[in-house]
Amino acid sequence: MERSSILNKTTCPYCGVGCGIEIATDEQGKTTVRGDTDHPANFGKLCSKGSTLAHTLVEEGRLLHPKINGLRASWDQATQFIGRQFQQILDQHGPGSVAFYVSGQLLTEDYYVANKLMKGFLGSANIDTNSRLCMSSAVAAHKRAFGEDAVPGCYEDLELADLMILTGSNTAWCHPILFQRIKAAKEQRPKMKVVVIDPRKTASCEIADLHLPIKPGMDVKLFNGLLHYLAEHHKLDTTYIADHSDGIHDTLTYARQDAADLDQVATACDLPVQDIATFYHWFAQHDRTVTCFSQGINQSSQGTDKGNAIINCHIATGRIGKPGATPFSLTGQPNAMGGREVGGLSNQLAAHMEFNASDLKRVKHFWKAPNMATHAGLKAVDLFDAIERGGVKAIWIMGTNPVVSLPDADQVKRALQKAQLVVVSDCIEHTDTSAFAQVLLPAAGWGEKDGTVTNSERRISRQRGVLTSAGEARQDWRILTDVARAMGYSSQFPYQTAGDVFREHAALTGLANNGKRQLDISELETLSDAEYDSLQPIQWPVMDDMGSDRLYGNGRFSTQNKRAQLVPVRSKPTAHLLTQQWPLALNTGRVRDQWHTMTRTALAPPLTAHKAEPYVELHPDTARIYGIQPHSFVKVSSQWGSVTLKADITDSIRPGDVFVPMHWNDQWSRNSRIGAVVNPAVDAISGQPESKHTPCLIEPWQPQWTGFLFSRKNRAVPESHYAAKVRGEFFYRYELAGTQPVHNWHDVLEQLNLSEDNLSLLYEDPHSKSYRCAWTDEAGIQACVFIGPADSSTIRDADRGWLSSLFAKAELSPLERKALLSGKSPAGVEDCGRTVCACFGVGEKTIRKAIKENNLTNAAEVGQLLKAGTNCGSCVAEIKGFL
Structure with a gap:
């Protein structure tokens, strides 16, 4: 991208990585976004969400007036x-x-x-x-252990570690730029070990030397077992413990009572004994160990104890705030x-x-x-x-x-x-x-x-x-x-300005501090407006005009006696146990290309194509037990509520578990707010909800009809039982299913709040209850509707990619007009399939075809040919799956 007339530096509004962004605006007012190569968080790299921020800078849907x-x-x-x-x-x-x-x-x-x-x-x-x-359990764990909510490490530690543990964190999708830094470090130092602890086999497992698909809720048991193992094998740093910590006796007693027997730990965690032994051995052997933990740890009725179980292992081995050695809480929000x-x-x-x-x-x-x-x-x-x-x-x-x-x-x-x-x-x-x-x-x-x-x-x-x-x-x-x-x-x-507020905040951090609290940026309270405007990224505490990359490396903590506190913890059952009525464990979380409740990311067409509809992941064994077919409709319910979703059957999830993304809502779908299903149990210390384990049931849901609507105009989500709205570059797509029978095409239009005026094309088959119609004018296609019975192959196999491409055209050719209601592209027009690489818009069918025709053997070759996976890298694991 050529340098534009106006260039401003800012920070990404998505995850807690805090990537630097450059916003460029040219003479015509067009805005583009790129990574800031000078920012120490990302050095110019951006993930798919950050790369598409310019798409979200629109007034569409904005609240403009009080x-x-x-x-x-x-x-x-x-x-x-x-x-x-x-x-x-x-x-x-x-x-x-x-x-x-x-x-x-x-x-x-x-x-x-x-x-x-x-x-x-x-x-x-x-x-x-x-x-x-998302973060309050980590806050409480930090305060119990360190005396203050302070993360000891810095991003450089992820690259210096000899053992990297990702627990409760799909870093590849939720913190993609940090994952790329870890991946690059491992490529430079292949002996670096990576352990992923997660009930699901996520994209983060792409670089894992060991994946531990732990039973949900058993993290305290696993890390108590690790602490006991370290003590039994004389791998504790007894000097550090004596000089810089309290609580070792009771903490080891709890760990021994909870997790002394490796076989019992393996049974409780539903993991192979040998895999746990390997993990424990690697932790014992590698002084430079970083344990990154995020929502899979925090979002639990025992999230604070989970955090302290992890931190205990680091305190007991003296691995706090040292280069390549620290516990590291990955923040969810910017x-x-x-x-x-x-x-x-x-x-x-x-x-x-x-x-x-x-x-x-x-x-x-x-x-x-x-x-x-x-x-x-x-x-x-x-x-x-x-x-x-x-x-x-x-x-x-x-x-x-x-x-x-x-x-x-x-x-x-x-x-x-x-x-x-x-x-x-x-x-x-x-x-x-x-x-x-x-x-x-x-x-x-x-x-x-x-x-x-x-x-x-x-x-x-x-x-x-x-x-x-x-x-x-x-x-x-x-x-x-x-x-x-x-x-x-x-x-x-x-x-009068944000700078006025910042200076007061900075001054307050120094109030009666004198080194008592690590949070101290009082040196910044005298910044002028110009200095505030040009403030460069800096880590707290700020001392002598310099930021601090690591904390507590000197063994002095924020507690009253300046010593770290080892916290005795025991594993407990999840807040709500599985029952015969609710036999499955519901896990929720983020997907790669969406953010929170989609108010921003849903506006970016490249981000809607990878996972276009709300879905539930379940294991093939679970699918067989409950009679679920791939891509079919299912109902997921708990004692708190229910949702209707599409089934994604995959062996990347444990049998008996199901996973549903958190993002979809009534502005972009119907009956898919998973929050309505999630149990309201909270951690007694932090108050953080248990979003990773809700007892639930899954069962097939059979609609009377299915279909889809393409519209150049943005419309409210139709009032059908199931609906998912997707924004394209020149269109909106609505995937639909309903429970009320459709008797004729007039019913179709009435249910979708569409007018019969100016209807250009119509196909109806009352016998099969199939109806298709389209509106075209001198400006091209304006809308089309396909409705059919629940098992309609026409609806299932319609080439949505080709149909969407018609909206980019000012006029349809006679061949396109003739083929329109068939839902199939004319000969010679390729269906690229669903988007896999959001950064460059590369579809699954394009990737599979390139692999087959060019005998590609690795993701790097795919990237060289198609560019897929060469920006943020979040799709590389999926590409490897195709290979």
């Missing part, structure tokens, strides 16, 4: 209304009656103002975040760590301070806060329970979609229906959550926002607002500031 009860309002009207409503509820019901629910999508400055307003001025600590759903820094969790104060008398006094004085909260607030799941019970009357939701993402998601719907006041700040107007809002506030989106984020290695990077905000959208910190002023707190909320 609304009160569905009517457009001015910003002054909206902020005054919110201020009055919150104050009235506070006066009538007290501080515990109001709450904020915020997001790791917010910038640190946004988070800071939200936390300050709620805890210091509204008088409640009822501010929690969707980071509760600013989950920044939110934790400023108190975005309900059980924290700002700047890693706590709800104790001295910290409360300091923060109250610093903020000049008249109504300082005195105790921890409600965590996410408890918060929405309290709303349904009526204890919390008002909720302000910022940049997140809890009706989709929280467990027992239908309960969240019930709660919001009962709330006295629901305020939603978002970029997108129509979400599953915004449907319940009395007040909608248009927030600035990525590319428009200005502030900072902190990635998984404690690196603060600037997100720069380089585009004009859509409509009347505003920065979140400014929206909050305006509401604070409307409530009478103008002097305590004087901010």
